[in-house]
Amino acid sequence: GAVVSQHPSRVICKSGTSVKIECRSLDFQATTMFWYRQFPKQSLMLMATSNEGSKATYEQGVEKDKFLINHASLTLSTLTVTSAHPEDSSFYICSARGTGAFANTEAFFGQGTRLTVV
């Protein structure tokens, strides 16, 4: 079946530095990718929707200059957390939607990235 892969699975960074998280669709072309954030014992909250070749659409309250999203190819989207602070520590998850048999976005989530800012 279709696989969405995230890298890294865990990352620890110092406060003030930037961290890049990659989301790849491994066997289909992802026209749209979604980035979620999940705090401990909470649900997933959509941060932004990324369409290949265009600017991401951010949800209300999500700072686009802090969470930079790039979707330059049909198999890769990246989320960069800039000037990270401890409050940005969270579990970041992506999902991908393609076309045809892979048009069902809801089935394909990455394994998540645990970000800890110290």
Place this chain on the structure above:
Amino acid sequence: GESVGLHLPTLSVQEGDNSIINCAYSNSASDYFIWYKQESGKGPQFIIDIRSNMDKRQGQRVTVLLNKTVKHLSLQIAATQPGDSAVYFCAEKHGYNKLIFGAGTRLAVHP
């Protein structure tokens, strides 16, 4: 605003019993519903989905029931196993809009 919520934050069951996880949704226009399983430190895993033109759908050991009259969704797991222990989320969607997740229910399966 619109939301999807769950009645029970934690559900404990005995191995071999059936589990029922409930979910209430508030957007009557939602036409697509999904159940996910999330194990600790992992991304959500699709379990089963249902569209609003159906009221029941069955998978392997799982059944989803949709009651549009009372805007209620449930996930039934037959013969619950220790490997079913996880957090379960319902999610709803209206057309091409974004997916909205519920709060989640932790299922604990005891031997």
